[in-house]
Amino acid sequence: MDRIVECVPNFSEGRDASVVARLVEAVEAVPGALVLGTHVDTDHNRSVITFVAPPETVVEAAVRVVARASELIDLSRHAGQHPRMGATDVLPFIPVRGVSVEECVALAHEAGGRIWRELQVPVYFYESAAMRPERRNLADVRRGGFELLREQIAGVPERAPDVGEARLHPTAGACIVGVRPLLIAYNVTLKTSDLAIARRIARTVRERDGGLLHLKALGFELESRGVVQVSMNLTSYERTNLHQAFEAVRREAERLGVEVIASEVVGLVPQSALDRAAAHFLQLENYSPDIVLENRIAAALERKKGDGGGNVSA
């Protein structure tokens, strides 16, 4: 796949595995759509499917899975701590390769239009797909959840959906569709049980407090291990990379007399983020994806396909 959009729908069902399996089926029935993983959270009664597809079929896959969720999940009977307002609660589109944010916004808007027309589920757009500035932040859109929105949707103008009539679907609620960047979730573990140190390092390294651009960070305790962690989100890993986040934490920890034990990626990491880290630490002056054997094989394969299989008469 040359052009890849990732889609990570969140569903309000995390206890019935057969429902999640049928949602996965709905995605994989669409040509080009590939499920990379599912995460089922029984505590929050919520599940997440991560899939990728080319821009040509990602909307179809997204609409089909939203349709399947609205058949299978009854939000009016749903219980769970996590704020939610739809059977498919959030539907983010993420540009991964060869696709711009603007193209993803167009895809998100197309999906939103179809979700209303085909399923009568009203749609709110968030983050890069937001149509109103006050809806950029997902938490603001979702405040009060299904129950509050049910009371307000018809009467409170600022709670009206971006697409569709001002009434919730009786069982599927509403759907929040958006475009967000590819995140890397990355934690660095420190050899101390002092939470204040993790918090202090988090403040030093994060953008909000004058640290690295595109880096969010918080300090957490890992009680089971008796240590603390700086938990980070890299929101633009091509500009602020893994190794920069790691080095910033390591330097600050060193200054405070604390050792770094390890780091971990939560979820998935793009190959280029690891490659850049390797090139950085090895001081590799001639790094390019082109020196990697597997990439050269993939490129040769593409080239040969383009030639129609080469000169078979030779």
Add this chain to the structure above:
Amino acid sequence: MDRIVECVPNFSEGRDASVVARLVEAVEAVPGALVLGTHVDTDHNRSVITFVAPPETVVEAAVRVVARASELIDLSRHAGQHPRMGATDVLPFIPVRGVSVEECVALAHEAGGRIWRELQVPVYFYESAAMRPERRNLADVRRGGFELLREQIAGVPERAPDVGEARLHPTAGACIVGVRPLLIAYNVTLKTSDLAIARRIARTVRERDGGLLHLKALGFELESRGVVQVSMNLTSYERTNLHQAFEAVRREAERLGVEVIASEVVGLVPQSALDRAAAHFLQLENYSPDIVLENRIAAALERKKGDGGGNVSA
């Protein structure tokens, strides 16, 4: 491709680009064979084609390119400094993925048999494919080149080929077929013009003098840049990785008061060598190829193919 063999034939023609182009065509005409690159050396009048293929077709591609070279290259008219004894001088098979050394040896022997039977070019086997211990080392097999072998092949029993009659092909000479490991050629550049320092570091880090296993190293001057380089070959990069070689050089340089300026990969590097380096320096405790987005996509694609495209009726 799940199973990959690399093949890197060396040809005694580095001046006529049309010959090299026709050799490339011969390889690419074989299903599954992919040319990754060519290197043409006019000084040595020699060229190298790097290609990969699955074990099922690599022998066919190898034999076809040797056949094409024996049509196009006349060794009796060839001039060049580099020792050589065939139109296709050396034909190494290299296990890259999902193929053992033993399987590659069987492929090399199959190719050698065909080269004699189909082309009447006598064959010598070297390195892991060697049939006599004194032929493991390529330089020993090739000593004296085409001209000396022409005098000795019939009369000197220890120069008889491993396959074929004891007479050279009149224009294509002989062919040396072997199996060698995947090498990473890796240089580290130092901020000094003192060649003695590069040589001293090379001696410290290489296996031969008690350093790292599977590591060969030499010191060189880079006259144009006024600096020196430790030039290395990693002959088993899964056991002694790039980052271990880099760190060994850096530590020894530091001890001698010399700075590392940069490093460079010569040719290609397997993805896993870069990944291991990234994981090492980032202290990434949960690294596995499975956390890489692109690998997950490839795996999902394979799985979906295996399902026959998923449940299309959904």
